[in-house]
Amino acid sequence: MIEGSVVDLRALEMDDIDRCYRWINDREVTRFLSMRYQTPYAAEESWLRDRISRAMSFTNRVMFAIVTKDGRHIGNCDLFDASPEERKAHLGIMIGEKDSWSQGFGTDAMLTMLRFAFDEMNLNRVELRVYAFNERAIRCYEKCGFVHEVTLRQEQYIDGVYHDAYLMGCLRDEFYALHGKTPA
Amino acid sequence: MIEGMLVNLRQRELTDHVRTYAWLNDREVTRFHPTRYAYSLAYEEAHYRLDTSSGQTRERAAFAIDTKERLHIGNCGLTLQYAESGSAELGIMVGDTSYWDRGYGTDAVRILVRFGFESMNLHRIALAVYDFNARGVASYRKAGFVDEGRRRQAHYHRGCYGDTVVMSILREEYAAGAGRGMA
Numbered sequence: 330m331i332e333g334s335v336v337d338l339r340a341l342e343m344d345d346i347d348r349c350y351r352w353i354n355d356r357e358v359t360r361f362l363s364m365r366y367q368t369p370y371a372a373e374e375s376w377l378r379d380r381i382s383r384a385m386s387f388t389n390r391v392m393f394a395i396v397t398k399d400g401r402h403i404g405n406c407d408l409f410d411a412s413p414e415e416r417k418a419h420l421g422i423m424i425g426e427k428d429s430w431s432q433g434f435g436t437d438a439m440l441t442m443l444r445f446a447f448d449e450m451n452l453n454r455v456e457l458r459v460y461a462f463n464e465r466a467i468r469c470y471e472k473c474g475f476v477h478e479v480t481l482r483q484e485q486y487i488d489g490v491y492h493d494a495y496l497m498g499c500l501r502d503e504f505y506a507l508h509g510k511t512p513a
Numbered sequence: 514m515i516e517g518m519l520v521n522l523r524q525r526e527l528t529d530h531v532r533t534y535a536w537l538n539d540r541e542v543t544r545f546h547p548t549r550y551a552y553s554l555a556y557e558e559a560h561y562r563l564d565t566s567s568g569q570t571r572e573r574a575a576f577a578i579d580t581k582e583r584l585h586i587g588n589c590g591l592t593l594q595y596a597e598s599g600s601a602e603l604g605i606m607v608g609d610t611s612y613w614d615r616g617y618g619t620d621a622v623r624i625l626v627r628f629g630f631e632s633m634n635l636h637r638i639a640l641a642v643y644d645f646n647a648r649g650v651a652s653y654r655k656a657g658f659v660d661e662g663r664r665r666q667a668h669y670h671r672g673c674y675g676d677t678v679v680m681s682i683l684r685e686e687y688a689a690g691a692g693r694g695m696a
Contacts, residue, residue, distance in 0.1 A: 365597070414549065415669045453674065454666050479662030479679045483637055486598035491636070496679070498665050 331393070333441035336434050338393035341381050341405065345394055346374055348402055352425025360487065361463045362423060387411050387450055395424070395438045403429040406438050408446055408455070417454035418446060431465060439473045440508065447501045448511050454500055460485060461493040474507045475499045515576070517624040519617050522576035522589065524568065529577050530554075530561035532585055536608025545646045546606060547668065574633065578607065578621045586612045589621050591629050591638065599636035599684075601629060614648065622656040623692055630687050639681040643668060650678060657682045657692020 331338040341349075350373045352358050359365065385391045392407035404424035411418035420442065424435045446452045457475065459466050467477070475497035483491035515522040534557040536542045543549075569575065575590035589605035603625060607618045629635040642649045644663060654660075658680040666674040682691060 363595075415667065415674075417667060456664065456667070476665070477662075478664050481639065481661060481679070482659075482681055483683055484598060484600050484639070485595065486636075491598060496662065496664060498667070500666060 333437045335437045337396050341394045416452050420455050420457045436469045456498050459495050470497050474504045515624050517620040519620040521579045525577045527561050527565050530557045542608050589625050601635050601638050603638050603640045619652045619655050636684050642678050644676040653680050
């Protein structure tokens, strides 16, 4: 388990299936993700089983359950497509429990995962993609140290309208300058 | 076959693998290409055998670039990223360096873009290019692409980190004549 200030990150387990299934079929949640079709329970179950049947590693997806200090599983986050040569990876996060939005849990999960990415995986850059209308998330990412780098114009079609997506990047030096280097 | 001013785009054939193999092992070419490990001729042949046995798909429309004299000088293609928004990524390599800086690549990009919008009914075509590839950036601008930003230190190539520039052209820009010298 990796400890943050208000959340911890732990490996996902099969017991987490019901929450994962509920979240990815909740349109209020998936509106901000690249998901739109309903996911059958069996599909989510086999995805999770496949995901957790292999240990996390640099080149395999590093995926965590986000758990509050009182033990409540509220979302998932991951680092994927890590490139050893380019020392970069993509980051994804979902707070599936909507009553846990806007309380700093997501930001703390991000900071904890970024520190893991830079301190443990020795990455130089972490990148993410976010829809331009997801202002709450963009504010959170900026707080964490992400910089809006690219506007992918009209890249997404959601709820009947084309939307821009942003690419945001966080470099290790900038992260340490903003949040401090981990004490030795 | 799709006809341009200087080049034609045609289906890829198995025999193209020999030239592609040579280009992917040419350091001058791969300076601008995300290739770092050496490819074997056998690997390239196997790749081509698989690719040419299925032909083009809506997920991946790959072409060989020929001059009007039917000399194979490069490859290009469109890869669908999001079916719902009609967003695809364009890739191109002019492997025969004697055809650089002569408008052949720009012509290939223009007709590939036309294929994307008029045959595949795309909404957006994007590409990524290394920041130091000034020839590439200039060519894409000429073909109507717009800079969208740069992913900082996103690639590591020949000893240093560099930015990757992202560019795109939208359907409405194409329809308004962008990249065809009449906008």
